[in-house]
Amino acid sequence: MYLFSKLRSLSQGIIMTSVQIICVVLFCGYFLGVANCDGNNLSPDVIRLETANAIHLSPDNLLVIPSESVVVELNVYSGRDDPYIQMPRAQVHRMLQSSLGWRNPGDIIPGLGYQGFTVYNYDQNPVFIACGSDIGVETGLLERLSFGLDRELQQFVRSKIQTEWAQRHNHRRRHGMPHHGFMCPRPPSTTKYEPHIWNNRTFVKRRNNCYNYASNIITNTFAQPGRANKHNITRNPPEMYGQSVHYGTMVDGLTPLPANSRCLPNAGLNLVALVIWPGRDYHFYRLDNNGMWSHKPGRTPARNVDNSNNFILDPRIADVGPYTVFQGFFLTNVFDVRHIM
Incomplete structure (x- = not known):
């Protein structure tokens, strides 16, 4: 019994000593990590809250990104959420400053399908680049987004960019021409067109x-x-x-x-x-x-x-x-x- 008691006391002592050593190691590691941490040594997955911005792409999608980054959203869907990518602000700035056509979209009314791009966190308000307003900027943004898009969707958007840009500059878009169908009676409705x-x-x-x-x-x-x-x-x-x-x-x-x-x-x-x-x-x-x-x-x-x-x-x-x-x-x-x- 005496020998058993001694062995039990010895094992408890070893366990306690091990726990203390682990605690000391963890504390030192934490202390050294904090002491040597500055803005340049942060992990790329860590965002400094004092320089971060929150972007609501949708009610279920809240992004917190650093101030030196922007979010580029491809506006292509009507019912589901649109695809997007995070990019360095400087890269997008160079792209937008290379051509100013997107600043003057004229009377472009985006239709169903590809409508343009929205850039968040670039300016005080989201920046919209309308479909067909600037073929260079639109094509450049599409290339950056292409890694997350399937080939069929890429081809569709690229074709729309070229077609809409050509129509805009050739002035081929028709305005206000109703489709045929006046001979049919119009069903009643209670909703008013109040955009x-x-x-x-x-x-x-x-x-x-x-x-x-x-x-x-x-x-x-x-x-x-x-x-x-x-x-x-x-x-x-x-x-x-x-x-x-x-x-x-x-x-x-x-x-x-x-x-x-x-x-x-x-x-x-x-x-x-x-x-x-x-x-x-x-x-x-x-x-x-x-x-x-x-x-x-x-x-x-x-x-x-x-x-x-x-x-x-x-x-x-x-x-x-x-x-x-x-x-x-x-x-x-x-x-x-x-x-x-």
């Missing part, structure tokens, strides 16, 4: 998308079909994407309507239309009480013209850019639609 409600406040414009606008509900959450009712949109396989968005819209309380003729269905209430960029994104239009359709592409302003700057009498025959699949019409009413988010 200032969605466009005048940056917070509202940035945080509400085409689904918010079509439903006429401001949630400031960049609403997604079905998200409030436990449905997640799937993009795999790509051919099921449109059906997944369609189902999410239904579970939120919008009622699908058949469209078996060239005339619009008479919903009796408010009519919305869903189009799909196959495998990538979705977009909604809504019919207003003036008989015309309007829409809000992603974080950009609400408008009542299509990609060719034509008034929209029927989204099935409008210029919808890459959203080439017409998925269907829906009946909507703010009293019937379950909470969207």
Whole structure:
């Protein structure tokens, strides 16, 4: 018993000594690390809070970046979040100063699909480089973003940059030409075309998308079909994407309507239309009480013209850019639609 007691006391002493040594080592390491830490020795993953800025790309995406960096966002989607990249401020500054065409975009109205770039943390307010305003700057920013984009999307954006720039400089864009379809009776609607409600406040414009606008509900959450009712949109396989968005819209309380003729269905209430960029994104239009359709592409302003700057009498025959699949019409009413988010 005496020998056992001695061994137990000895083992406890060894354990205590080991713990003390570990504590001393950790303390010294911490002390030395703090004492020798300055702005130049910080890990690249560490951001000094006194020189950091917070950027809200979306309600669910808050970035904290150092003041010497900027965030470049490719504005290309309407329903889902846009891709972005963090870049050194000096590099972007040289690029923007190399050409000043982007400062004078003229009367460019970005349509569906590629709309331009937004640069955050470069100036007091976000800087927008409109589609077709400056082919050099736009191409340069696309090259920096290309590592995170698939080849098909890169080719699409590059083609749009060249096409829009050529149209702008050749003055080939038409203005205010309505599509045919006046012979069909116009269904009733209670929504008014009031773009200032969605466009005048940056917070509202940035945080509400085409689904918010079509439903006429401001949630400031960049609403997604079905998200409030436990449905997640799937993009795999790509051919099921449109059906997944369609189902999410239904579970939120919008009622699908058949469209078996060239005339619009008479919903009796408010009519919305869903189009799909196959495998990538979705977009909604809504019919207003003036008989015309309007829409809000992603974080950009609400408008009542299509990609060719034509008034929209029927989204099935409008210029919808890459959203080439017409998925269907829906009946909507703010009293019937379950909470969207």
